[in-house]
Amino acid sequence: MNTEELFGLAPVVPVVVLDDADHAVPLARALVDGGLPAIEVTLRTPAAVESIERIAAEVPDAVVGAGTVVTAGDAERSLKAGARFLVSPGCTPRLRAAMADTGLPFLPGVSSASEAMALLEEGVTAMKFFPAEPAGGVPYLKALGGPLPQITFCPTGGIRPGNAADYLALPNVGCVGGTWLTPSDAVRAGDWDRVRALAAEAAELRPA
């Protein structure tokens, strides 16, 4: 899989924070059933790596990735756990090299033209735009598309059902990401029907 194929999986990539690895499989099934197969499990909790392992092993229709990859070690352990793509909130030369070494598609985070150009120099043309809303939102991303049309972004940070379609309408947006698909109270309560319904609504934002 390359980043273009990753962007083609669905208009929205759920960004997931899991405190309990027992939630990983039913949550992933609900997202996949709702129409969102690409799932970013953030490495923000002790349960993250085991959650990635379980989804990779038990939910064959899911394409599970690792998010909040901030060190070379994070990239390596994500690969070992079975992650199929990597996402980071920012980027350093060392992290970019480590992510590239995994052979997985990866989305390094940027929020400025200079950061994006530093990655372009390394041949990277797919990036996360983070934090999307605080950094300038749709008008900012649209403006970056003028001089840098060769970059495709996955904006995340502050994206919700009310503004997702505006991002997806931009030619330089491949997909959007966000945590709204998996509200923490729904996850804690095991309310997978609610997660499935939120995913189904998001999957309609644009044909995959």
Ligand code: 3PG
């Ligand atoms: C991310 O890492 O992409 C963000 O935490 C997503 O933030 P959100 O809660 O605003 O969707």
